Amino acid sequence: MTPGPSAAPEPPDGVLARAVRILSAFDTRSTALTVSELSRRSGLPLSTTSRMVAELVRHDLLARTDDGRRIRVGVRLWELGSRAAPTRGLREAALPFMEDLHTVVRHHVQLGVLEGHDVLFVERLSARNAVINVTEVAGRLPLHASSSGLVLLAHADTEVQAMVLAGPLRPYTADTITSPDRLRVHLAEIRRTGFVHTPGHIRPAAAGVAVPVRDDRDRVIAALGVVVPNDDTAVRVVPALRAAAQGIQRTMTTPDRA
Template identity: 60%
Template sequence: MGVRACRPDSDDSAVTSAPPESPDRRAGRATSKPPPERRSGRWFRPIRVLVTPGCPDPDRSVLQRLPPRLVSPDGPGEPSDTGGPALPPAGPRLRREADRRVGLGLRLWELGSRASTALSLREAAMPLMEDLHAVVGHHIQLGVLDDAEVLFLERLSAPAAVVNYTRIAGRLPLHVSSSGLVLLAHTDADVQQRTLAGPLRAYTPDTITNPGRLRAMLDHVRHEDVAFCPGFIHPDACGIAVPVRSQAGAVVAALAVIVPNDGDARAQVPALRAAARGIGRRLASH
């Protein structure tokens, strides 16, 4: 018997009969699996919803109708993107909290940590950052350039340290922080031009918001190999950053200290430079 197919708003005169489906075709349809790219594609759906543009909270997206399968624990095993053995379950990909906000679950954290291209940089930097932190006693942070912003991979702090708005996996515009200025000074000209074109947001009266002053600052950073930013983000804090270079001499990161904005701030530069050189040597051996 044929299958009756019609649109909901059609009348009986529009009803047609579809040809019967063969047993072989039904069997093939029942046993067929989606191609690998479709199976692995579901890994990216949770990531897309987490990076919704304009979200007021960069840590968690406010999603009122997220499909339950994205916030439920993983099943007995998920196919790997490379066609290898199934990945074991490791908790929910996303978690929904009491206020219906959605945050990262352990599964996405684990996958992101394994796949991060910054993992070797962080591992090379941590011993030197810890030594520098013991000397400085305030904030030590490691930042990289990402999408015309500085992304902070690591930060060490202390209970009595000066105020600092930076956090691990946090971002800042390139023109406001010492790390951002170091990275901006050594990046491609098109990124520099886009930043100079603005807008250049002011965090304090000392933040550079004039394109001409910013261009002069970048020239100074390239010449002196250090960015000195007293009061750029908070009046009580001074950021100082130097470049971390690869074996080939390319600037791959910025190492910074955030110290009190006083007359002793510049005294941290020699130790900061020594730590950055040590990170570069460790990168070459990784």
């Protein structure tokens, strides 16, 4: 008897690894995807993706949109992530100071942490008529491109710095730093001055200004930044940024948070 056509071989990943690949297919701009899109983005066979999605939906980690055609992240996954988020204490400490800073700048105030070779934005305050800004909560940018990323890169381990300097350094505008030698000099300047100003590095009309946020051991744990119009007034916010960062540090090291 001639055997029929065999099914496509299962990928060697374990069940958990496959689930992670499916969950990682979502991003801040693609919050609802079809099963076919999830299959393509995750690199898993359609049959495997369909089966995994059904299981994740059953456990409320994923959910179907009202029309049933697309899949989105489930509320339970958000709930579990919020409980265990390592940045929760940092965000809670930072938010009052970010709100005060926001009343001064009236544009964007954001808090970023180092995640791999990116800056991951864990909080952001904005305003209706604020200057254009590409960052979003839970969004990422390369370390070399944004003000927050440059602050974190300047204080990162030498291994991280070496890998970023090795490139590629993606240009967003003509002002984005894409030369390793120039970037190396810029990082030294950030460590010397304690802040960074990035006029037009991601969008020509916008400027980023950021300072480090430190813990009680003087380690840089985050970057506090603003995105404001790209004009001569941008750097005037540096004293307010520094005061807010110092306030966050004091709050993080009080006895009830230590």
